[in-house]
C-alpha cells in the first residue's frame with residue numbers, strides 16, 4: 001500500500017533542498033540515502049564532472065524478487081528551474097504549492113517521490129518484481145544534459161518510464177518530435193544611415209525579409225517552427241552590419257522536419273541575395289524523436305500496469321522533448337508518464353496530494369507488473 005504520509009514527507013523534504021542544474025549535490029545525497037535504505041545498490045556516473053556540476057546521475061539497482069519478470073527502469077530528474085531559494089510551501093485544500101516568487105519544483109521532485117514510494121511499497125509487501133533500476137538525472141532543465149551524458153553501460157533494463165509530464169496522472173507519451181536548433185547569421189555592410197546609406201547593406205532588413213517569408217508556428221499536426229530571438233544592429237544611425245536569429249523546428253516526422261528546416265534555410269538565402277548580404281545557417285539536431293505503437297511491448301506493459309489499478313491511461317503524442325527522447329535514442333525503449341503537476345516553471349506551479357498519491361500508485365503498479373512474466 002502507498003503510505004501517503006511518508007510519500008508527502010519525502011516530497012516536501014526534497015522540495016526544501018535547492019537543486020539548480022549543476023548544483024544537485026545536496027539533494028542527490030538525500031535521494032541516494034533513501035534508495036540505499038530500500039536495498040538498492042547505488043552508483044553515480046561521471047556526468048557531473050563532464051558537465052561541470054557537483055554530482056553525476058544516480059543509478060540505483062534493486063535486484064529482482066521472485067522468478068522471472070521484466071527488468072524495468074523508472075526515471076526522474078533532480079534539478080529544478082530557478083528560483084527555489086527561500087521557498088515557502090503551502091498545503092491547503094489538498095493542494096501543494098508555494099507562496100512568493102519561487103518555483104515549487106514539483107517538476108520533477110514529485111516524480112522522484114512517487115517512484116521512491118512506489119518501489120518502497122512493493123519492497124515492504126515482499127511481492128515479486130523484476131530488477132528495478134531507478135535513474136535520477138541531473139541537468140534536465142538546461143537541455144537534457146544529464147541524460148545525454150548518461151553512461152549506458154550501467155543500464156541493463158528492458159523497458160523505461162520517465163516520470164516527467166503534467167496532467168493527467170498516468171498518461172503515457174507514445175511519441176515525441178525530433179528537434180533541430182537553427183542559428184542564422186546575416187552579415188551586411190555598415191554605413192552612416194544619413195550620410196551614405198547607399199554604401200550599406202542592412203543585415204536587419206535581410207533578417208526581416210527572411211522571417212516574413214518563413215512559415216512559422218504550427219505547420220501541421222506534428223510539425224512546429226519558431227524564431228525565438230532576433231539580435232542585431234549597434235546604433236540608430238548605422239546601417240546594421242550583423243543580425244543573428246535563433247530559431248527551432250520540431251516534427252514527429254523527420255522527413256517533414258527536414259523539409260521545414262530546408263524551407264527556413266532557403267528563406268534566409270533568398271533574403272540575403274535580395275538585400276546583398278551574406279548569410280550562414282547552422283543547424284544542430286538537439287534530440288531525436290520517437291514513436292511507440294500501442295502494441296509495442298513497452299506500451300502494452302504501461303497500459304497493463306494502469307489497468308491493474310483501474311487507472312485510465314491514454315497514449316499521447318507530445319510536442320516537446322524530454323529525457324525520454326535521449327533514452328530511446330540510446331537504445332532503451334522508454335515512455336514518459338504523467339505525474340500530474342501543473343503550471344510548471346512558474347510561481348503558480350502546484351500538484352494535488354491526490355494526484356501525487358495516484359502517481360505513486362502507478363509507480364507501484366509498474367513495479368508489480370514487472371514481476372509477472
Ligand SMILES: [Zn+2]
Nearest residue numbers: 107108140164
Ligand atoms: Zn521536468
